[in-house]
Amino acid sequence: MISKTINLTLKVWRQNRGEKKGRLETYHAKDISVDMSFLEMIDVVNEDLTKNRKEPIAFDHDCREGICGMCGAVVNGRTHGHEKETTLCQLHMRHFSDGDTIVIEPWRSRAFPLIKDLIVDRSALDKIIQAGGYISVNAGGAPDANALPIAGEVAETAFIAAACIGCGACVAACPNASAMLFVSAKVSHLALLPQGRPEAAKRVQAMVRQMDECGFGNCSNETECEVECPKGISIVEIARLNREFLKAEFS
Amino acid sequence: MNWFFNMLRSSIGKKLLMALTGLGFCLFLLIHLIGNLTLYGGKGLFLSYVEHLHALGPLIRIAELGLLAFAAIHVSSGLILFWQNLQARPVRYQVSKNAGGRTIGSATMPYTGVLILIFVVIHLLNFHFIDHSRQTVFQAIDATFSMLPYVIFYTFAVIIVAIHISHGFWSLFQTFGANHPKYMPAIKGMGVIFSLLAAAGFGFIPVYVSFIM
Ligand code: SF4
Ligand code: FES
Numbered sequence: 253m254i255s256k257t258i259n260l261t262l263k264v265w266r267q268n269r270g271e272k273k274g275r276l277e278t279y280h281a282k283d284i285s286v287d288m289s290f291l292e293m294i295d296v297v298n299e300d301l302t303k304n305r306k307e308p309i310a311f312d313h314d315c316r317e318g319i320c321g322m323c324g325a326v327v328n329g330r331t332h333g334h335e336k337e338t339t340l341c342q343l344h345m346r347h348f349s350d351g352d353t354i355v356i357e358p359w360r361s362r363a364f365p366l367i368k369d370l371i372v373d374r375s376a377l378d379k380i381i382q383a384g385g386y387i388s389v390n391a392g393g394a395p396d397a398n399a400l401p402i403a404g405e406v407a408e409t410a411f412i413a414a415a416c417i418g419c420g421a422c423v424a425a426c427p428n429a430s431a432m433l434f435v436s437a438k439v440s441h442l443a444l445l446p447q448g449r450p451e452a453a454k455r456v457q458a459m460v461r462q463m464d465e466c467g468f469g470n471c472s473n474e475t476e477c478e479v480e481c482p483k484g485i486s487i488v489e490i491a492r493l494n495r496e497f498l499k500a501e502f503s
Numbered sequence: 504m505n506w507f508f509n510m511l512r513s514s515i516g517k518k519l520l521m522a523l524t525g526l527g528f529c530l531f532l533l534i535h536l537i538g539n540l541t542l543y544g545g546k547g548l549f550l551s552y553v554e555h556l557h558a559l560g561p562l563i564r565i566a567e568l569g570l571l572a573f574a575a576i577h578v579s580s581g582l583i584l585f586w587q588n589l590q591a592r593p594v595r596y597q598v599s600k601n602a603g604g605r606t607i608g609s610a611t612m613p614y615t616g617v618l619i620l621i622f623v624v625i626h627l628l629n630f631h632f633i634d635h636s637r638q639t640v641f642q643a644i645d646a647t648f649s650m651l652p653y654v655i656f657y658t659f660a661v662i663i664v665a666i667h668i669s670h671g672f673w674s675l676f677q678t679f680g681a682n683h684p685k686y687m688p689a690i691k692g693m694g695v696i697f698s699l700l701a702a703a704g705f706g707f708i709p710v711y712v713s714f715i716m
Contacts, residue, residue: 357597363591428591469588470588476603490677
């Protein structure tokens, strides 16, 4: 079966390594199957560019199934495109129409320096995790199953927060370029579980400090992040982060 | 005490300062509104309210100083946050779209904030820093609102205040960590009602004084 195809005009942010300023460049994506993902569409354009001895568009990706958090770009002003709870690799071309013009830009934040074209350096998020996004346990034999009972609802709530894939879309979507949604998801999922409690106070303080040092903006409850998060993380987690932070500071 | 100031310097600490002082202003506004409603009861009722209020003497002084301190904190942390947030995105997007989270209130907080500050200064010059031995507050109100530009200015200012509260009210609960799917809709509803009440209650005073009284 031959699937439907569409033609698109792309305006893509191009900026070489070390270049101070970038620019939008126009490309034509012809005969794009609507069954392709957004990244596959860029692959097609890149193949064309390579054939014409031009530099292909650099972009980040890995799993291409919406679980690793590597991909991401701002598509027509929306992070990961306009579809709800979708990563860029899972955004399909059927959501676009023939003749559309699509503007593709990298995540913009002082804390995410641009590497090349659509690739930004998101190691600021790793630094935040290194500051406290872990639990310390002694290695050894696996603990007995059910040795640590956790109520179903608690596990469920923790899992909802743990769904964060660290893609950075929340930062990119935030009018203040704040990383609060990411940090809140990481703090919440550990703080909710008994394994995370012993270090909860130290963790939240260290992670918030690190977040501030990385140069992210301050949250002002614009709530754009929760609308754009591909994993549907809600600002309820930010409220929990605030509670955890206050608890830690005042005790 | 060091931990305390370090905490306030953090991003969440600054939010907390905004929320605490914002809550203070919400309470003040509520009391101010209730007091001002006496205007709708006529000159006599209003002047007796003013008299009772001023009879509180030192309490009023303390409240005034408290409000002044709150204003200093709210304005200065607000300006710092605004400046820091501007710097957090040195290269802006060529195309940027509202995903549906932002509201008129949230998007304009710094700007409505500055407008409110200007308004408060003019408001105090109009009714507070006047020679109270030569005219009653009511006469000052009457004189001010007999000028159409002032009527328009006050009505406009009240709308700005309402827009500021429409984001500020629920936002302060979120900052305190009080966000629960069960209660947040009610909190948001209260915020909308409060801003509408403030807009209507204060907003009609100039119109009432200048056209109906
Ligand atoms: S909270 Fe959502 S948008 Fe932010 S990093 Fe995690 S998955 Fe991405
Ligand atoms: S490539 Fe892994 S989430 Fe998109």
